[in-house]
Amino acid sequence: MFNTVSVILLAAIALAAAVHLLWFGPKRVPDGVDEASMGTVARLSLLERVMHGVLALSFLMLAVTALGAEWFAGELGGWMLLVHVGAGSVFAAVLALAALRWAGENVFAAHDRHWLSNGLGGYLRREDRQVTAGRFDAGQKLFFWTALTLGAATMLTILLSVQPWFGYRGQAMLIEVHRYAGLLLVAAVVVHLYIMLVAKAGAWRSMFRPRVAAAWARYHHESWWRRFNDKGDS
């Protein structure tokens, strides 16, 4: 059941991404903007980038061990389970740090309604159209809170399962909730990956570099860029 659901879900996302790419294409800074003359702006601090990187890597290991074991071995055990548990510890720790660090900046603002109602920030419009956003656009915020909620679900189920509170039926239910919460998180991350690597052209650079092109920042995160620019720190 789980294998069928997981394959269908991920295949559906891949299909949707392919259709989106073919129909709408990536959202990029319009031609004609003199990006070079605008310079760069600081986007994510070193701490944030390390945090994000560790979070991504640990989650990748979690997803590969869980889905790999489920798909190819039929169960999560042995080395896969050991790696899963180890990666899970790292993921839990960094997710808590990420929650503390980014929660304040992911609170929804008034312009997020505008972002959401304009073809999800223009990602579902074929014409090039800038939609204002803060440091994180509404899509990123949605992803943040989704990831935080599903992450909490996966952590809480394991935390409860290692306590002598639930019998084997309860344990089995907790593990099922854990598996499906994890699967939904994988689905959310795949969507996030697609947007950051493909649909939002150039976004991936901010994961590795301290600064991003100011033109890119103004186009995708105008509200944040404007405030940032007003401070004269460019």
Place this chain on the structure above:
Amino acid sequence: MVVLASAAAVALGLAVVLFKPWAGWAGIATEDSGSRQPYKHLLTLYDADGRIIDPRDPNARPYSPRMTCGQCHAYDTIACGWHFNAADPEVPAGRPGEPWLLTDALTRTQLPLSDRDWPGTFAPREVGMTPWQFMLAFGRHLPGGGLGEKFTGDGDDPDPAARWQFSGQLEADCMACHSADGRHNPADWARQIELENLKWAPTVALGLGRVRGSARDLEEEDPLAALDPAYEGPEDLPVEYDLNRFDPQRRVFFNIQRRPSSHRCYACHTTRQVGPEAPPRWHQDEDVHLAAGMTCTDCHRNDIGHMITRGYETESRDSGDPSRATLSCAGCHLGDDSVNDAALALGGRLGAPHPEHRGIPPIHFEKLSCTACHSGPWPQQSTQPVQTSMAHALGIASTTRTWQTPPYIVAPVFATGADGKIAPHRMTWPAFWGWLGADETVRPIHPQRVAEVAADLLPPVPEGKSARAAAAEAEQPAADAALEESVIESVLQRLGERLSNDEAGGGEPIYVREGMLHRLSGDALEAVAHEAAAPYLWPMGHDVRPAVQSLGARGCDDCHASDAPFYFGMVTAASGPHARPKPVEQMYELQGADPVLARAWAVAFAGRPAFKALLLLCTGVVLLVLLRYGLAGLGVALGAVADGKGRGGDGPGGL
């Protein structure tokens, strides 16, 4: 008219004879009184030819269970049951069980035998053992039936040494199991088998009478003897019946219980811990089920066909009988949804408690059998020797049996069973001489045959130690009686030289011990791995310990620790009778487990408390963040609803 009347009379007569219309109302030819009250069995005894026995007859013959019990019970149906059908190739073998162990001290042989198709055992015929030899060797702990009544001695057994014509048949002895009192004596039974008094065994074992002499001493009669006027019939052993056991109507009270008590089962199914580290007998507890007042047959049930429920988890599938599903540990305690009966599907039969297994990750129930945590002696750093009724003739008094009496069986061995789950097993390492064929198959040689050609090369093993000497020996193990490699070489050469090519079947002589196959490579001895040298293991179901003494009751590190016997206990082997046991493997090898992984888990579990603390902290932080911003968002949303509009800004509450 006369013809018609005659035909009708004949037909009526036939109908009366064939269908026994009186059987139902007269209370005979039925198998069950229908009452829960035990039926009082006041029985007339019949001999093997169906003649009523007169106990005063000086030439009285032994009673026949087939003819006596069979008056009311379907003997032929019963005799197809699990305890009698080992040699029937049509019967599914099911999960491997305890084999018969052919043991010989001189040739250092301990060889698992079974007619059932259990991997790792050899059929007796493969060792050249005939049914007659098998019955004499192991009949002491067989309930009769099966091979015991396959031959009549009328030239139907190809074994020229067989003496069925004198011994009679060893019929299934109902009282071996169903005797409700202590009158049935297994030791008397064993003695009669030893004397080749097969047909007398049920009578003597039940104490109905005694027989003087042995069928071994009976001889073929002279064909011309019948011409002698003084001829009194063929030589036989008359039974001297105990007349006090008969009532005025020459009936005997058989104190029978339909469901045998555990003590009857123990006659053949006792296992005891032995050796210097074994706890004294009075420290050893019995199975928790028996301690609670149950009997073996509360779970190991059967119908008239006597296919005893063995009680393992996959038995209902193996046997094609779904009704057995709730007679396994899990089926009884947890229920089984696949069972049609709603009550049985819920489990809890006879008040079996419903375990919750709180806090145990579900993977344990996928990887482990129930017995892994609940059954057998608490595991130690090294496996311990055990003795069983079948292997060591327990129940039969002996002044020579010591803890080192072969065969060498160890327990508990945590190995992966046929169902893919890890379970505690009993185990023995085969040791035997044999032939290795060109197709790499191994065929054992009967130890008696080896002794015939190579006894002078084999150093004798001291046997017949007194019990006191054995007690002293417990503190100081006997000298190692394992064969030197040079002896093995010599014996292999001798076997190759002396035994004919027909006997060898084109194979080369080999010796198996300690998990390796030894063969001659030129003049040197070479040890190679071979599946025929692999240890034979059979899962153990008992004794079940109380729940508070389960593995894991003290915590995860009962098993997940770098020195936990479950993974890292040593499995010892003795290279044959009286050889000194030595460690040869660790448990994980028999589980197919990766030792590095097992150690990694052991290390990881040392950090489990830290993991739980970290998880608690992180989950708490994330939940608090969700709560803090969730409540704020909820407040804003409610405010927006109240205001009829949202609030602006890039701060909290924009929506």
